[in-house]
Amino acid sequence: MFRRIGVLLLAESGRTGEVRYVGEISSDSAPVRCLVRKLGRPGVQSKFCYEAGPTGYGLKREIEALGYECAVIAPSLIPRKPGDRVKTNLRDAEKLARLFRAGELTEI
Template sequence: MSNATTFVGLDVHARSVKACAFVPETGETIRKSFGYEPGEIASWVSSLPQPARCVYESGVTGFHLCRELNAMGVACVIGAVSKMHKPAADRGRKTDRRDAQFLAVQLALGVVTEVHVPDAECEGARDLARALADARDDAVRAKQRLSKFLLRHGLVYDERNAAGQRRNRWTGDFWAWVGRIDLGDAAAMATLDHYCERVREADAAKAALEAKVKSLAQQPRWKPTCDALKCLKGIDAVTA
């Protein structure tokens, strides 16, 4: 159970924050609206009966506000939104003010499930890994668009090697085959060039990010964990 005197719920948005402070001893609630200004929020919380503790929901606004408030000496946690169960009567009357008050009361009751707040370095590593996952998805989509475009024109890469096995796509032989295609129409050829360029760009972006992830995996903070994970079958440095 927290030993705080004041519990502050923050309903955080990209440009605004609605705050509600709840003091269980008196039942008093104090409300305040802010822009996204951690310094102003910290100053206001510091003016409340102490000790004070803040909470906001996990979500797209991330960890920045939490880290900033804690750095300024204001205790703040992030609550797992999936673990917060609002009364049915409140679900149809959702407002920022109500959400902030709900969070403050939940924190006072000690029923907030806190999520881990990574430091900036850890979050940066995770963001890089997510960027690589996005780049891989982009590369797959770009190749699908090119393949479907060729299929609409009756073109399917079906070259075979001397053993009669079908050659893989996206190799030098495949691109040589694509280079010999003549669709007989300027607009169609411009479309083909566009899709080919998007595939090459996506592959280049993916390769660049993979190199950065591999380099990151060799840094002292991550290397022991990555080396241990690579002992498992099917896991390389990028996956780890």
């Protein structure tokens, strides 16, 4: 099975909510299930998103099977500033978290 490591960020709700680096995670089933259960708390609406890639929709189906919303975002639909060419996993994940929280991303 293909393993992909992704950067994990947690964005608190609200316009000024903090975006915190949590760590890195493998796209394998066990770590994802463990993390989703850990982050999901009673009374708190948790939503997940990730940039489309080699993991396909399997990750989305897994998260939704646990009872949470999950969006897959096309990399080509993520707004970018002109001249913003530096591409790192952490920067991309932070931008994705902020834009998802603001409702500015289109799910595929």
